[in-house]
Amino acid sequence: MSDVPKILKCHQQNFEPYLCAIQIKCCMGEFPDLAFVLESTAKEIHGYILGEMRIKKKQEYGVLTSLAVNKQFREKGYGTKLCNSLFNALVQNYKANMVTVYTSITNELALQFYKNLNFENEGIESEYFSDMKDAYVLKRNLSNFVVTEGVGN
Numbered sequence: 001m002s003d004v005p006k007i008l009k010c011h012q013q014n015f016e017p018y019l020c021a022i023q024i025k026c027c028m029g030e031f032p033d034l035a036f037v038l039e040s041t042a043k044e045i046h047g048y049i050l051g052e053m054r055i056k057k058k059q060e061y062g063v064l065t066s067l068a069v070n071k072q073f074r075e076k077g078y079g080t081k082l083c084n085s086l087f088n089a090l091v092q093n094y095k096a097n098m099v100t101v102y103t104s105i106t107n108e109l110a111l112q113f114y115k116n117l118n119f120e121n122e123g124i125e126s127e128y129f130s131d132m133k134d135a136y137v138l139k140r141n142l143s144n145f146v147v148t149e150g151v152g153n
Helices: 003-013 021-030 078-094 108-116
Strands: 035-039 045-056 060-069 098-102 118-126 133-141
Touching: 021 060, 035 078, 045 078, 060 078, 078 098, 108 133
Parallel strands: 060 098
Antiparallel strands: 035 045, 045 060, 098 133, 118 133
């Protein structure tokens, strides 16, 4: 929980303010094993990923709640490593078979990033974000996921 201010700073540097400190604390408090950071030796956070578990129609599945990598660290594989860390934890700790992420329909970079990670577009959720923007609902099947290199939490 001591990383919350650093994670919030990283988030605010990279995104419109969809998440607030309360949401980050809630996610990290409820699912601390689904929170990973990309941290320098100087203890600066340059990226993070937060996940959670949800139940819908008696099916448990993982949700990638938030992912951010500072601009100067992008295109180096860190986002993929953070995702792999989350996928590893979802499979090993919760036996999750599916992970979902919601991304703004205007965020083409995120859409391409998730497609490269084998997410499939399942449709649009209207007015999903607090600013009433629509989101793509992207899902990835984890039933055949092979544990891969990630980052520590």
